[in-house]
Amino acid sequence: MKPIKAVPLRHPGRWLTVAVILVLAAMFANALVSNPLFQWDVVGQYFTSETILKGVGQTLYLTFVAMAVGIVLGVILAVMRLSPSPVLSTISWAYIWFFRGTPVLVQLIFWFNLAALFPELSIGVPFGPTFFSVETNAAITPFIAAILGLGLNEAAYMAEISRAGIQSVNDGQVEAAHALGMRRLLTMRRIILPQAMRVIIPPAGNETIGMLKTTSLVSIVTLPELLYSAQSIYSRTFETIPLLIVASLWYLIMTSVLTVGQYYIERHFGKGNARTMPPTAWQRLRRNFFTFHSPPPEAPAPSVTSSSGGIR
Amino acid sequence: MTAPMVTSEQVHKSFGHLQVLNGIELEVATGEVFCLVGPSGSGKSTFLRCINHLERIDAGRLSVDGELIGYREHGGKLYELHEKDVARKRQEIGMVFQSFNLFPHMTALANIMEAPIRVKRESAAVVRERAERLLDRVGLSHKADVYPNRLSGGQQQRVAIARALAMEPKLMLFDEPTSALDPELVGEVLDVMRQLADDGMTMIVVTHEMGFAREVGDNLVFMDGGVIIESGHPRDVLANPQHERTRAFLSKVLM
Ligand SMILES: Nc1ncnc2c1ncn2[C@@H]1O[C@H](COP(=O)(O)OP(=O)(O)OP(=O)(O)O)[C@@H](O)[C@H]1O
Ligand SMILES: [Mg+2]
Numbered sequence: 001m002k003p004i005k006a007v008p009l010r011h012p013g014r015w016l017t018v019a020v021i022l023v024l025a026a027m028f029a030n031a032l033v034s035n036p037l038f039q040w041d042v043v044g045q046y047f048t049s050e051t052i053l054k055g056v057g058q059t060l061y062l063t064f065v066a067m068a069v070g071i072v073l074g075v076i077l078a079v080m081r082l083s084p085s086p087v088l089s090t091i092s093w094a095y096i097w098f099f100r101g102t103p104v105l106v107q108l109i110f111w112f113n114l115a116a117l118f119p120e121l122s123i124g125v126p127f128g129p130t131f132f133s134v135e136t137n138a139a140i141t142p143f144i145a146a147i148l149g150l151g152l153n154e155a156a157y158m159a160e161i162s163r164a165g166i167q168s169v170n171d172g173q174v175e176a177a178h179a180l181g182m183r184r185l186l187t188m189r190r191i192i193l194p195q196a197m198r199v200i201i202p203p204a205g206n207e208t209i210g211m212l213k214t215t216s217l218v219s220i221v222t223l224p225e226l227l228y229s230a231q232s233i234y235s236r237t238f239e240t241i242p243l244l245i246v247a248s249l250w251y252l253i254m255t256s257v258l259t260v261g262q263y264y265i266e267r268h269f270g271k272g273n274a275r276t277m278p279p280t281a282w283q284r285l286r287r288n289f290f291t292f293h294s295p296p297p298e299a300p301a302p303s304v305t306s307s308s309g310g311i312r
Numbered sequence: 313m314t315a316p317m318v319t320s321e322q323v324h325k326s327f328g329h330l331q332v333l334n335g336i337e338l339e340v341a342t343g344e345v346f347c348l349v350g351p352s353g354s355g356k357s358t359f360l361r362c363i364n365h366l367e368r369i370d371a372g373r374l375s376v377d378g379e380l381i382g383y384r385e386h387g388g389k390l391y392e393l394h395e396k397d398v399a400r401k402r403q404e405i406g407m408v409f410q411s412f413n414l415f416p417h418m419t420a421l422a423n424i425m426e427a428p429i430r431v432k433r434e435s436a437a438v439v440r441e442r443a444e445r446l447l448d449r450v451g452l453s454h455k456a457d458v459y460p461n462r463l464s465g466g467q468q469q470r471v472a473i474a475r476a477l478a479m480e481p482k483l484m485l486f487d488e489p490t491s492a493l494d495p496e497l498v499g500e501v502l503d504v505m506r507q508l509a510d511d512g513m514t515m516i517v518v519t520h521e522m523g524f525a526r527e528v529g530d531n532l533v534f535m536d537g538g539v540i541i542e543s544g545h546p547r548d549v550l551a552n553p554q555h556e557r558t559r560a561f562l563s564k565v566l567m
Contacts, residue, residue: 176413176472179364180427180479181403183395190430194417 042242046233047249055229056250062146062215062225067208069151074158079188081163092159099156105217108149112221114140142223150218154211161203165196197269205262209255226250315378317342317483317514318363323372325358325538332358334538335372340483340516340531345509347525347546348518350535351561356518359535360485363516364405365398376405377482403431406476410488412468414460414475421447421456424475432479439478446474450504466497470504477508484508486517520565526550534558 032038046052081092099107115136122133140148169192177187219228230247234240318340325333332355340346348356361367362374365382374381382398383390393401415423424443428434447453450470460468469489476484486505490498502524509515509528519525525532525546532546534553541555553559 170413172409172411172413173415175366176407176409176415177427178366178399179402179405179407180475181399181431182427183399186430190426191415195415 037241038245039239039242042239043245043249046239046243046246049233051224051229051233052226052246052250055224055226055247056254058224058229059212059215059226059250060254062143062150062218062223063208063212065147066150066154066215067211069147070154070158070207070211071204073151073155075162075193077155077159078162078166079185081159082166083184096156096159099153100160104149104153104214105220107153108145108217108221111140111145111148112142114145142218142221145221146215146218146223150211150214154207157207158204161207162196162200165198165200166192168199169195194269198266201262201266201269205258205265208262209258212254212258213251314342316340317344317377318346318516319373319375320359321373323359323362323374324370325355325362325367326370332538333362333369336535336538336540338533338540338543340514342514343512344514344530345528346514346516347529347532348516348535349520349522349525349532349561349565350541354535355538356535357487360407360487360516360518363483363485364402364407366407368392376401399431403427403479404482406479406481406484408469408472408476408484408486408489410491412460412465412472412492414463414468414472416460419457419459420452420463420471423460423471424478427475428478443474443478446477447471449507450474451500464497465493466500469493469501473501473504473508482514484513484515486515486519488518488520490519490521522550522562522565534561536561 033040077092077095080088081096083089118136120133121136121139122130124130124132166188173191173195174187177191182190215225216227218225219231222228224232226247230243234243237243316339318338320336320338323333323336324331336355336359338346348359350356358367362369363376363381368382379401380390381401382393384393384397385391414420415426418426421440421443424446425436425439428439428442429436444453444456447456450473452467452470452474455463455467455471460471463471473489489505490501493501498521502521505515505517505524506528517525517529529546531543532549533543534541534549534555534557536557541557542549542553549558550562553562
């Protein structure tokens with residue numbers, strides 16, 4: 001038999017769209033470059049200055065620690081929320097209600113000014129003797145205030161995301177684990193959470209990217225993160241726009257890196273679920289962009305069909 | 313006569329207003345294959361799930377190997393057991409589900425090894441050896457490193473049986489283990505179960521496979537509306553049902 005020689009479907013519309021976009025992009029780039037008010041030389045001068053780089057470091061560090069607090073606490077809150085204990089579940093509900101219901105900026109200012117409410121923090125027997133006490137202003141540094149404000153707030157959002165993830169896992173999984181003699185927490189850790197990750201990670205990635213930008217709020221508690229660092233320079237030199245461009249470029253670079261990272265983490269947790277791994281970003285780009293004639297190749301057909309249908 | 317493996321006395325269970333089990337009275341001897349049949353909604357799964365306390369019973373007494381399930385008796389009163397003790401008891405009772413319920417994020421071998429390592433805290437080397445032996449026994453040695461979604465239904469169910477056996481249970485519960493399978497895959501799962509019965513495992517099997525019940529079963533109970541309608545040796549009940557309801561049911565599932 002002779003194989004069919006098919007002429008692949010052509011997409012002239014794609015070429016046209018690309019041409020139009022390229023022209024528009026060129027006009028925009030020209031406007032940016034030729035307008036001296038943008039002061040690109042100043043942007044270049046500060047882009048890798050020490051103050052800015054330190055700010056970038058602080059922003060990354062804050063994002064990392066606040067997200068770590070948010071994720072760990074969020075998962076704990078979600079497990080509490082779904083626990084059969086009405087006490088734990090109500091505590092979790094109240095936490096989420098409060099921290100989601102008040103602006104994070106207010107929470108930040110509150111933690112920063114905690115000393116005004118409680119000049120001293122102490123550990124001891126309730127209503128009894130004190131073992132240890134410290135001045136609030138010494139304990140709640142701007143960094144601690146920032147982590148408390150951002151992390152505790154984030155936990156409320158991560159709790160809801162984790163809860164959705166946990167609930168997405170088939171009940172049969174819990175039953176199978178319990179039937180094997182696994183207890184509730186072990187089942188959660190070994191069986192439910194790893195499967196819930198597939199649902200949790202995409203929104204958690206968005207949260208991380210959101211957090212990276214939300215850290216800029218911390219500039220108001222005088223923590224030298226990226227935006228504060230840029231401000232500290234332009235308040236001296238009055239080169240406001242170029243320095244905001246510097247900060248924005250760095251935010252863009254960081255969020256782009258995070259997006260790529262998120263993609264690979266998703267691929268990792270998709271293990272055992274997708275029949276074939278989704279393509280990497282680069283494979284997809286190549287497929288969508290450089291194959292203008294042929295439709296994207298289909299994933300190879302599975303050799304065995306399971307009657308349970310799998311997750312997809 | 314050895315002591316019975318499972319004893320059920322006047323077991324009642326309802327979901328809200330729906331009375332699902334209405335005084336189940338039965339005994340399963342050690343080493344016996346006990347088949348449970350009945351129309352959809354008659355409470356077969358619910359009863360099976362009560363045996364390992366996936367559901368709690370409302371009244372009656374249910375014991376496995378001489379110990380009450382889910383409760384402790386003290387001074388004439390029943391106290392509900394702590395989760396830890398329920399879990400310990402469940403280790404002795406294997407369960408196989410209609411929908412397999414393999415852990416999709418673990419390979420076949422990891423599925424089998426998970427509970428012995430995490431629950432019984434046995435050494436990984438010992439467990440791996442046993443898991444490989446069990447995979448061989450269900451004819452799937454070559455699938456050890458494969459994830460469940462790459463296995464056929466029959467293969468998944470055989471892994472699920474091996475997973476339950478890895479805990480070295482005294483009793484195995486099967487809830488319609490072949491109902492979700494394509495007809496040509498039913499045989500391979502029944503073969504594994506037949507072999508298990510030959511090895512002397514005590515098994516309670518909810519099934520619509522009357523051929524299997526007749527050939528392998530030692531006892532058969534027909535349930536309807538949460539009560540046992542009749543019971544006896546599978547050959548007798550299937551060939552010569554005494555009750556109208558049993559006859560009506562069998563005429564629908566047989567041949
Ligand atoms: N968790 C539950 N909540 C409420 N009702 C339930 C629950 N589980 C089962 N039921 C009801 O109890 C009745 C008995 O269900 P069960 O699953 O035990 O029947 P079954 O004999 O196994 O039927 P099938 O052959 O369809 O599996 C059904 O009417 C079912 O709708
Ligand atoms: Mg059932």
